[in-house]
Amino acid sequence: MSSRAWTLPGIEHLKELLTPFSSTSSGAHCKSRKGIKQHGSVQSPALCDLKVRASKKATIPSSKRSSKRSSERFFGGIRKNSLKMNFFLEMLKVFALTTYYMLESLVFLFVPKRKKNVSGEIVLITGAGSGIGRLLSLKFAKLGATLVLWDINQDGLKETRSLAEENGAVRIHSYICDCSKRQEIYRVADQVKKEVGDVSILVNNAGIVTGKSFIESPDSLVEKTMEVNAMAHFWTYKAFLPAMIASNHGHLVSIASSAGLIGVNRLADYCASKFAAVGFAESISLEMRALGKTGVKTTIVCPYFINTGMFDGCSTKWPRLLPILDPEYVAEKIMTAIRRDQELLLLPRSLYFFFAFKNILPVKVGVLLVDFVGALHFMDYFKGRAKKD
Numbered sequence: 001m002s003s004r005a006w007t008l009p010g011i012e013h014l015k016e017l018l019t020p021f022s023s024t025s026s027g028a029h030c031k032s033r034k035g036i037k038q039h040g041s042v043q044s045p046a047l048c049d050l051k052v053r054a055s056k057k058a059t060i061p062s063s064k065r066s067s068k069r070s071s072e073r074f075f076g077g078i079r080k081n082s083l084k085m086n087f088f089l090e091m092l093k094v095f096a097l098t099t100y101y102m103l104e105s106l107v108f109l110f111v112p113k114r115k116k117n118v119s120g121e122i123v124l125i126t127g128a129g130s131g132i133g134r135l136l137s138l139k140f141a142k143l144g145a146t147l148v149l150w151d152i153n154q155d156g157l158k159e160t161r162s163l164a165e166e167n168g169a170v171r172i173h174s175y176i177c178d179c180s181k182r183q184e185i186y187r188v189a190d191q192v193k194k195e196v197g198d199v200s201i202l203v204n205n206a207g208i209v210t211g212k213s214f215i216e217s218p219d220s221l222v223e224k225t226m227e228v229n230a231m232a233h234f235w236t237y238k239a240f241l242p243a244m245i246a247s248n249h250g251h252l253v254s255i256a257s258s259a260g261l262i263g264v265n266r267l268a269d270y271c272a273s274k275f276a277a278v279g280f281a282e283s284i285s286l287e288m289r290a291l292g293k294t295g296v297k298t299t300i301v302c303p304y305f306i307n308t309g310m311f312d313g314c315s316t317k318w319p320r321l322l323p324i325l326d327p328e329y330v331a332e333k334i335m336t337a338i339r340r341d342q343e344l345l346l347l348p349r350s351l352y353f354f355f356a357f358k359n360i361l362p363v364k365v366g367v368l369l370v371d372f373v374g375a376l377h378f379m380d381y382f383k384g385r386a387k388k389d
């Protein structure tokens with residue numbers, strides 16, 4: 001609904017409210033639309049204008065005035081009714097489409113969407129030197145994509161590269177890039193554009209974790225966490241999204257976390273960075289829709305703990321309900337989500353129910369649930385990656 005439709009009756013109402021005052025005080029002082037002094041104060045042109053009209057009104061015979069008022073009331077009523085009608089029609093549209101989309105997802109549960117072909121796509125993966133980034137690189141390699149691998153860890157990158165070659169990749173380009181540094185991201189991005197071409201699938205995967213209580217977390221690590229887990233997404237999008245928009249083709253993948261949907265004890269900076277990543281990715285997705293760039297797809301991934309080493313030492317309270325995930329399983333699910341243009345992927349599935357309940361239940365019940373799943377003690381035995389990694 002246009003904002004104009006909402007503001008018009010507001011102006012009418014304002015006029016009606018002002019009329020009794022205007023008719024008692026003369027608008028004769030208002031000589032021009034610039035606004036002039038009256039009784040020592042400066043009036044706005046709009047108010048002036050209203051007063052002039054009101055003064056004119058005062059000179060109109062009362063029979064004409066009352067017929068004008070009744071016609072204003074009549075048209076005001078029509079406007080109000082059309083507003084109500086618009087609201088009703090839009091609500092109807094929302095209900096109809098909601099039903100349609102619910103049925104559509106039900107159908108897709110039984111008849112999954114076809115997976116898109118990614119061969120020939122230029123896929124950039126940050127943090128490709130280990131864990132999920134490495135596994136995704138190998139999977140894209142098998143599907144014939146051109147790989148652009150970024151990491152800060154040279155040895156890890158070399159290992160991923162040779163594994164990708166074993167998996168059949170022929171076009172691999174690896175770059176040392178510290179994703180916590182905006183200028184470095186822009187510099188390496190320019191190099192990629194010159195040497196490889198426009199990236200069409202961007203996977204923001206690089207991530208770090210401090211793993212301490214907030215007060216114990218060194219400022220430098222808090223900043224680094226925000227830079228790698230969130231800010232790097234801004235700069236990579238700035239570098240590669242314009243080409244995707246221009247060709248209306250591409251895919252933005254944000255490897256966030258379930259910690260981007262719920263706060264966790266002793267993960268304050270990590271959760272803040274992942275909330276930022278989720279909010280950013282969701283907003284860009286809407287921006288693409290608003291621009292009509294439906295060829296630029298988006299996928300946000302929010303997994304629970306994965307057994308990659310990043311969260312070594314962390315435990316889960318109910319392994320059946322919330323298991324520590326196998327990296328291979330997670331990478332496969334991410335690939336499927338990307339290839340089916342799935343917007344949001346939560347892993348494991350139980351998280352969908354958990355987050356739905358968390359958002360509709362009273363806060364105290366939410367905290368109870370958080371405690372039930374063990375989020376107050378997840379990090380008690382956190383070791384994380386050894387320094388040499």
Ligand SMILES: NC(=O)c1ccc[n+]([C@@H]2O[C@H](COP(=O)([O-])OP(=O)(O)OC[C@H]3O[C@@H](n4cnc5c(N)ncnc54)[C@H](O)[C@@H]3O)[C@@H](O)[C@H]2O)c1
Binds near residue numbers: 132153180
């Ligand atoms: N492991 C988990 O339990 C878990 C759970 C949810 C989400 N995630 C997210 O999944 C992603 C992958 O995690 P993972 O488990 O594979 O961890 P990982 O530690 O195995 O991989 C992270 C990679 O990022 C790289 N990296 C770190 N800082 C960098 C920087 N400044 N510039 C460039 N590269 C940098 C590392 O060298 C490493 O190769 C991360 O974003 C992480 O936050 C992990």
